[in-house]
Amino acid sequence: MIDRDEVLHVARLARLALSEEEIEPMARELSAVADWVAKIGELDLDGVPPTSHVVEVTGRLRADEPRPCLPREIALAQAPDATDEGFLVPSPQA
Amino acid sequence: MSAELLALSAAQAAERVAAGEVSRDELFALYRERAAADRAAAEEGLNCFTWVADAGDGAAAGGPLNGVPLAVKDLFCTKGVPSQSGSKILEGYLPPYTATAVQRLAGAGAPLLAKTNQDEFAMGSSNENSAFGPVRNPWDRGRVPGGSSGGSAAAVAAGLAPWALGTDTGGSIRQPAALCGIVGMKPTYGSVSRYGMIAFASSLDQAGPLTRDVRDAALLLSQMAGQDPCDATSLALPQPVALPSAERLDGVRIGVPAELTGEGIEAGVLEAFRAALDEAVSLGAELEEIELPHAPHALSAYYVLAPAEASSNLARYDGVRYGLRACEPRDLLDMYTRTRHDGFGAEVKRRVMLGTYALSSGYYEAYYGRAQRVRTKIAEDFAAAFERVALIATPTAPSVAFALGSKTGDPLAMYLNDYCTVPMSLAGVPAISIPCGLSDGLPVGLQLAGPAFSENALLDAAYALEQALAFDGSGARV
Numbered sequence: 036m037i038d039r040d041e042v043l044h045v046a047r048l049a050r051l052a053l054s055e056e057e058i059e060p061m062a063r064e065l066s067a068v069a070d071w072v073a074k075i076g077e078l079d080l081d082g083v084p085p086t087s088h089v090v091e092v093t094g095r096l097r098a099d100e101p102r103p104c105l106p107r108e109i110a111l112a113q114a115p116d117a118t119d120e121g122f123l124v125p126s127p128q129a
Numbered sequence: 130m131s132a133e134l135l136a137l138s139a140a141q142a143a144e145r146v147a148a149g150e151v152s153r154d155e156l157f158a159l160y161r162e163r164a165a166a167d168r169a170a171a172e173e174g175l176n177c178f179t180w181v182a183d184a185g186d187g188a189a190a191g192g193p194l195n196g197v198p199l200a201v202k203d204l205f206c207t208k209g210v211p212s213q214s215g216s217k218i219l220e221g222y223l224p225p226y227t228a229t230a231v232q233r234l235a236g237a238g239a240p241l242l243a244k245t246n247q248d249e250f251a252m253g254s255s256n257e258n259s260a261f262g263p264v265r266n267p268w269d270r271g272r273v274p275g276g277s278s279g280g281s282a283a284a285v286a287a288g289l290a291p292w293a294l295g296t297d298t299g300g301s302i303r304q305p306a307a308l309c310g311i312v313g314m315k316p317t318y319g320s321v322s323r324y325g326m327i328a329f330a331s332s333l334d335q336a337g338p339l340t341r342d343v344r345d346a347a348l349l350l351s352q353m354a355g356q357d358p359c360d361a362t363s364l365a366l367p368q369p370v371a372l373p374s375a376e377r378l379d380g381v382r383i384g385v386p387a388e389l390t391g392e393g394i395e396a397g398v399l400e401a402f403r404a405a406l407d408e409a410v411s412l413g414a415e416l417e418e419i420e421l422p423h424a425p426h427a428l429s430a431y432y433v434l435a436p437a438e439a440s441s442n443l444a445r446y447d448g449v450r451y452g453l454r455a456c457e458p459r460d461l462l463d464m465y466t467r468t469r470h471d472g473f474g475a476e477v478k479r480r481v482m483l484g485t486y487a488l489s490s491g492y493y494e495a496y497y498g499r500a501q502r503v504r505t506k507i508a509e510d511f512a513a514a515f516e517r518v519a520l521i522a523t524p525t526a527p528s529v530a531f532a533l534g535s536k537t538g539d540p541l542a543m544y545l546n547d548y549c550t551v552p553m554s555l556a557g558v559p560a561i562s563i564p565c566g567l568s569d570g571l572p573v574g575l576q577l578a579g580p581a582f583s584e585n586a587l588l589d590a591a592y593a594l595e596q597a598l599a600f601d602g603s604g605a606r607v
């Protein structure tokens with residue numbers, strides 16, 4: 036069972052603000068899904084290696100040659116707030 | 130003339146253009162007008178599109194795709210054209226580059242017709258989780274088109290686009306194709322570059338075609354597949370994708386897994402599925418009952434792995450570099466948390482929370498670690514099955530298209546839509562859905578899966594069956 040405190044803890048980790056009305060339904064829905072996915076706990080998986088990627092592709096490196104990248108003004112053009120030199124954000128501590 | 134043009138498959142239209150019987154401009158104008166009318170009607174129409182092009186420029190002249198216009202799922206980045214992955218958090222975002230798959234298709238002669246509506250960040254099975262509102266199923270406007278590539282599927286079924294690009298993470302091409310009565314294919318993981326696809330779950334995301342028929346799917350896939358230096362997980366298929374031509378299935382062994390063809394599947398769906406298998410037998414195929422013992426656990430594993438990857442991928446939406454930023458933030462943390470609160474929809478929040486929970490200290494091994502081990506068992510099940518059979522057949526989705534709003538209040542009921550498609554995604558193998566009949570007047574999809582890199586065999590078998598089944602998709606045309 037995922038309770039209110041746990042929801043708020045996970046929301047902090049996810050950098051996600053939740054309104055008061057969102058907390059209780061989130062706790063209920065997450066609990067239901069977590070209980071359901073916990074069914075994989077019934078399987079005997081001792082000694083089974085994990086799979087993070089199904090198709091084995093290893094060591095494919097491109098030549099280390101300098102190439103042009105996105106010009107700064109284009110990279111900054113989509114930002115909600117920017118100066119000529121970088122992204123503009125509020126201070127970490129107001 | 131336009132009714133005749135609309136009746137053509139995309140490959141047929143390309144042939145007409147090549148023969149000089151139809152001009153590219155005429156073909157583009159025809160589809161542009163239809164797409165623009167649906168866009169203008171918004172939710173009074175099917176709501177398939179998030180953006181429609183004014184002109185069909187930007188594609189190579191000639192080429193194998195010869196000017197046949199392409200609808201592209203919103204989540205593919207298209208330079209200077211809105212690309213929001215169905216999310217409010219990317220409102221106003223105009224990518225500075227184009228996704229490799231779209232670029233390749235333009236290079237092969239397909240101009241961009243429109244961007245299609247989808248579930249937000251491809252999370253959903255009904256296309257109801259979109260900042261642009263739900264898409265409607267052209268067979269019955271009170272029903273969902275499936276998801277997450279619902280706009281692409283509905284547009285092709287309704288004849289508003291000749292063909293479309295979608296993406297499939299756990300069934301997001303195959304399930305909407307099934308519910309809309311068209312063909313949808315998820316190729317082998319890695320065979321199409323993910324560069325420029327707005328990421329959901331990177332170890333599963335794969336681009337593929339949604340088309341009126343199997344030949345169109347082969348043609349589109351043949352022009353977008355291939356290794357890409359911009360995607361280190363992409364790979365070249367061992368053989369180029371060929372246009373299918375098989376008429377028979379003599380000696381083809383098709384496995385029918387008990388786990389995915391019984392409990393939980395609607396009776397009408399099973400009936401159409403069994404009839405399609407009978408057709409396969411009459412074409413010379415041999416059926417064999419097989420087991421995929423871990424398939425019933427695939428969905429649970431998937432709903433750990435995909436949200437976990439999503440919670441990490443979606444960390445980039447923080448109000449700094451693009452898209453939405455919350456008004457008047459107090460400080461940096463307040464900006465992050467409120468931007469994400471305001472920009473993400475309910476299902477995306479749920480999955481970000483679920484993924485963060487599964488990866489958090491104390492739960493990592495119980496959820497993520499175990500799910501990765503289940504994934505190994507599922508891949509082993511498929512490998513063992515393909516020792517005995519060439520292809521595996523299942524229904525694509527457990528039900529026909531369901532009523533709008535009927536599952537939005539129950540995440541678990543919604544997730545069950547992916548029951549038959551997720552196992553193939555976890556195993557990374559290619560799978561195609563073709564329409565195989567109607568149940569209560571709504572289309573049923575047949576899914577065929579093959580071993581990794583068996584695209585040509587899969588397309589051939591699907592083509593032979595398609596000819597024999599002769600499904601009539603005209604009930605969806607608008």
